[in-house]
Each structure stands twice: as structure tokens, then as C-alpha cells.
Amino acid sequence: MSLHLKTRTLSLAALALAGTIMLSACADNAGSKTADAEDFPTTDIRLVVPWQPGGQGDLTARTLAPLLEDELGVSVIVENRPGANGSIGYTWLAEQDPNGYNLSMMGVEVATLQFMDYDVSPDDFVPIGQAIEGPGAIAVPVDSPYESLSELIEDAKANPGKLTYSSPGVGSVWDSPARGLQDLAGIELTSVPYDGSAPSIAAAAAGDVTFSIDAMGSQKAQVDGGEMRYLAMLSEERHPDYPDVPTAQEEGVDLQNASWAGIMAPAGTPDEVVKVLSDAMGVAVHDPGYIKVIEDGNQIPTFRDYEETAALIQSEADRYGPWIEMAQQGQ
Structure with missing residues (x-):
């Protein structure tokens, strides 16, 4: 199968976040260090996966991690914290210092959990970027x-x-x-x-x-x-591996839907740190080795930067909200 990398371009106002922060412990919590955001990163980064090991999101994280290490010059340690539609990992992230050293993979749930009586919402996070689409x-x-x-x-x-x-x-x-x-x-x-x-x-x-x-x-x-x-x-177009299968739109229903995954940080993470992480992620998602792993898993490598991913999350929340309300009402 040969699917070309999708790079999406959306336009939003830049995230307005503050400058200098206290940098916390490295991923194993051994000690602390203070530095300016412009020096980021100076110690290990923890990347939590809010899903079970072995799934597509976990594979994406573990494929990204060494590529991010190459770009950032520090270790990126992957850790699984699964459960409750991802809310366990998301809740953990929301409680961390906004210093860029504690991150989480995210999926569509980050836009939908707010409608399902979970105590997290998109306001608790700042996106770093999108890495994959299915x-x-x-x-x-x-x-x-x-x-x-x-x-x-x-x-x-x-x-x-x-x-x-x-x-x-x-x-x-x-x-x-x-x-x-x-x-x-x-x-x-x-x-x-x-x-x-x-x-x-x-x-x-x-x-x-x-x-x-x-x-x-x-x-x-x-x-x-x-x-x-x-x-x-x-999807918008027929899949190249199944050219005889029409899209729902061709069948008269304007329904498109995809799963996706990316990386996010706690709300309040400084602009400078977010940009460093997003830029590194953009390089990693375009790496030929990453593209091969993702395409072999029948997914599409798809990069959106932090601003574009923020727009995606908002659009997903607007779209899914009424559907989830239907489910809660038993419709």
C-alpha cells in the first residue's frame, strides 16, 4: 500500500501563553531544574499513552519517541496509563506542571470527554500536533x-x-x-x-x-x-486499495469520520516550548521510517502543527457534541 503523507494547513491565531517557567523533574522524577523556556529541553521528557499497549496509538508513540529524541537531544520515555476512554491518562496530564516535560498522546476523546461526565476538557491542554489519521x-x-x-x-x-x-x-x-x-x-x-x-x-x-x-x-x-x-x-475520497468502494457521500450521505492521534501538553505550557515540541514533531512525522510503520498499519501519517490541531479539536467538539447527546438520550 502506498499512501502519501498528508500535511494539513489551517489558520488560527497563535496560542497566547507566557514566557519563563520552572522546569520540573526528568521523566523518572529524579531531581528538579530551573531554566528559561528558550533553553528547552534540558532533561528527559515523559510521553504518556492513555491507551493499552500494542494498539495503534501506542505504536505511534513508540515510533515517534526515538525520532523526537533525535530532534530534541533528550530521552523521550513512553509510559502507558490506560483506562476510562483515555481519561485516566488525560487527567494525569492535566495535573502536571506546564513545563513541556510531561506530555500525552491524544485522540478524538480529548474533544468528546467533556460531553460524557469526565472531569477533563480541551481547556485543560494545549496541543503539540497531530501525527496520524485513520x-x-x-x-x-x-x-x-x-x-x-x-x-x-x-x-x-x-x-x-x-x-x-x-x-x-x-x-x-x-x-x-x-x-x-x-x-x-x-x-x-x-x-x-x-x-x-x-x-x-x-x-x-x-x-x-x-x-x-x-x-x-x-x-x-x-x-x-x-x-x-x-x-x-x-473519507473524502475512495481508498486507493479499494477503488470500487464508494464514499458515503457518493451514496447520498455527507458523513465523514476518522480516528486520529497526536501529542498534547498541560494548559499553560509556554509558546516557546510548544513551538519547539511541535517543530520536532513535524520533522518526526515526515521521517520515511515513521511513514512506513504507520502505512504498514493501514493508517495515514498526517501532520498538523499546534495551531492547526487546536482548530481540529474545536471542530471535532462541535461535530461530536450533538451525536453524543443523541447517545445519552438513547436515540
Whole structure:
């Protein structure tokens, strides 16, 4: 597979943060050091992964870490703090000193947890940049009677609530677009939540539900293995590996959705520090070795700097909020 690196350009006002800070302990908390932001970094950086080891976000962090070390000249220590839709790791980060030495990977959840009774919000963080994107897809069991998304929607209109879909959990990045599909297409579906993407996709492959909405790359093994078929891509364009699969927009539903991941710091981290980290990340994401690892995982290396990622988070919050509200109301 050959997917070219996407570099997005958005325009926002620069983040207005202060100048000189107290620099805290290195990643193992051994001692402390005071320095000007312009000297950053002078000691090890901790990069927390708020998800389980072995997943795409964890792989992204561990691929980025040595490349960031090359650019920054200090060690970048990766540490997993999973649980509660990422909120455990996010809450930890929000409590750290805003000095640039404690960072976290972030995903779409950073924009959505505020709608789900978690005690964190985008205001608790400042983004460093985006590093990866995984376009979504709608997939059905290989023996499904539906040959197109439009056929599925037509049946759903005729039989409200009859069609079911699996998701990694209510309000998750892949449950929310299913609510969006209902809203945009004027249909009623029944949600069957599972504890994560793997069991959710497995349930769809087994025919326990009508269809699955998830990351295209996460469904790929079942599709290539003959257990499932892609019905539509939730991307702007058709996927180059599956040119015969239309986008949802081509099927009459203007629905696009992708998972993504990046790096963030606690709110209040100085501009100078954010820029140093973002610049280093931009170099790392364009590294050929990084691109190969990410593309081999059926994801797209995608770089947005700190300003552009701030705009992404706001747009995701605006988009997901109404869908999550639908889920909470049982719609």
C-alpha cells in the first residue's frame, strides 16, 4: 500500500501563553531544574499513552519517541496509563506542571470527554500536533444482503430500529458517527456496544449485528480474510486499495469520520516550548521510517502543527457534541 503523507494547513491565531517557567523533574522524577523556556529541553521528557499497549496509538508513540529524541537531544520515555476512554491518562496530564516535560498522546476523546461526565476538557491542554489519521468505513458481514449503503438506508427507513450496528462503546469515536448516520439519513438504528473495537468488529464479522462502523484499517483483516465487505468509506475520497468502494457521500450521505492521534501538553505550557515540541514533531512525522510503520498499519501519517490541531479539536467538539447527546438520550 502506498499512501502519501498528508500535511494539513489551517489558520488560527497563535496560542497566547507566557514566557519563563520552572522546569520540573526528568521523566523518572529524579531531581528538579530551573531554566528559561528558550533553553528547552534540558532533561528527559515523559510521553504518556492513555491507551493499552500494542494498539495503534501506542505504536505511534513508540515510533515517534526515538525520532523526537533525535530532534530534541533528550530521552523521550513512553509510559502507558490506560483506562476510562483515555481519561485516566488525560487527567494525569492535566495535573502536571506546564513545563513541556510531561506530555500525552491524544485522540478524538480529548474533544468528546467533556460531553460524557469526565472531569477533563480541551481547556485543560494545549496541543503539540497531530501525527496520524485513520479514515472510517462501514462494513457488513460477507453474506449481508446489502450491496450498498443506499440499500441499507432504504431498508432502515422501512423498518425503524430493525437494523443493528456494533460499536466500541456508547459515545465512542465510532459510535458517534453511527448517530450521525441516523441523523443525516433520517433513519433509526439499534446500537449494540462492545468493550473496544476488536470485539465490536468480530461481532459484525460473525453476523451478530447488521454492520460495523470503525476504522478502515481495523476492519481490514476481516475484509481481506473474506469475513466482511466494505460498504462505504467515511473519507473524502475512495481508498486507493479499494477503488470500487464508494464514499458515503457518493451514496447520498455527507458523513465523514476518522480516528486520529497526536501529542498534547498541560494548559499553560509556554509558546516557546510548544513551538519547539511541535517543530520536532513535524520533522518526526515526515521521517520515511515513521511513514512506513504507520502505512504498514493501514493508517495515514498526517501532520498538523499546534495551531492547526487546536482548530481540529474545536471542530471535532462541535461535530461530536450533538451525536453524543443523541447517545445519552438513547436515540
